[in-house]
Amino acid sequence: MFNVTRHQPGPDCSTDYRSKDVILALKKIFNGKCYLCEDKVTDPVVEHFIPHEGDPVKKFNWNNLYYACRRCNSIKGVTTDILDCCDAAINVSDAIKCLCPSVPDNNVVVEAQNCDEKTQNTANLLGKCYNEKNTGIRGISREALHEKLFEHYCKFIDDRRKLKNLDSSQQEKESAKEHLTQMKNIAYPFSAFWKWHILSDAFLNEQFKGIQ
Template identity: 65%
Template sequence: MFNVTRPQPGPDCSNDYHREEVIRSLQKMFYGKCYLCEDEVSDPVVEHFIPHEGDRTLEYNWNNLYCSCHRCNNIKGTAKDLLDCCDASTDVSKAIKCLCPSIPEHNVIIEAQNTSPETQNTAGLLDRCYNANNTGIRAISREALHEKLFDHYLDFIKYRRKIKDKNSTSKEKDDAKEHLENMMDVSYPFSIFWKWHVLGDAFLSGQLAVNGIMRNNYEGGCP
């Protein structure tokens, strides 16, 4: 999960939130990614952050529209009381640790970093988004999601190795550092993983500009 800034005013969605302008605005705002799993999504679903349950003021409300993949939209269902990635006062990347498994078949590791109900609920939801395989389609989409995540993880390891290799030139090391810093940018697929993988790695933390990886400086309590 990653923070975004919602443009105001948004496109008119008072009667139809499936208009091309609305979808394109959401894609741009969420960097072409699902707001939950951070996978790139070419056929996005318009997700209602607060389930509208027939309430038109929630259903046709620009501020309640989020960009999601089909898998996460289906898994989220009517879940509520979640961390809001559009809330500038909440650093959602810092609230939940996400780590890649070392084998694609294993579960993604999700750890809430504080005890607020929103963080706990969101960590539980992300765990299901990344790991649920309780139906045939979810087993298949989980496999595809993990393979994409693992491909990026292999890139991460490759760049780390390039920085560490005593035979690398200064330029090769600088390029590798730039790649890793790009991976931590909010626009990059699965950016929350690369932030936490750098923060947990003493060698990389000493090599990269880690200040500001997490935006806020709250400690332990509610975000």
């Protein structure tokens, strides 16, 4: 999960929360990523952070509209009481640790970093978003999501190898470090994973010490 800065005022969504203007504004502030799984979304849906349940005040409220993929939208359903990635007071990627599995079929590791109920609820939800395969469609979407995650993870490992290897040229090392820096930027797919993979690795942690 990553933090999002929501500009105010938003586009007019008083009668249509899925208009072109609204979708494009959401795509921009969410960096084209699902706010839950962090995948770059090609078939987005507008998610109501607080389920509107027919209430027009919640349904057509810019602050309640979030950019999501269909899989996460369906899994979240009417779940409430989770961390708000648009709340600048909370660093959501610090609050929840995400790590890739060593093989794509295994579960993604999602761990709340404190006992706060919202953080726990969010970690539970993210665990389902990454790993749930309780229907045929979710089995297929999980496989696609894990393959994309694993593809990025392979690049991450390759960059780490280049950075660590004594035989790498200075140019190779600089290029690898630049790519790893991009990966932990919130605009990059699954950015929270790369932040945590760096933090969990003494060598990489040393390389990026003091670099946000």
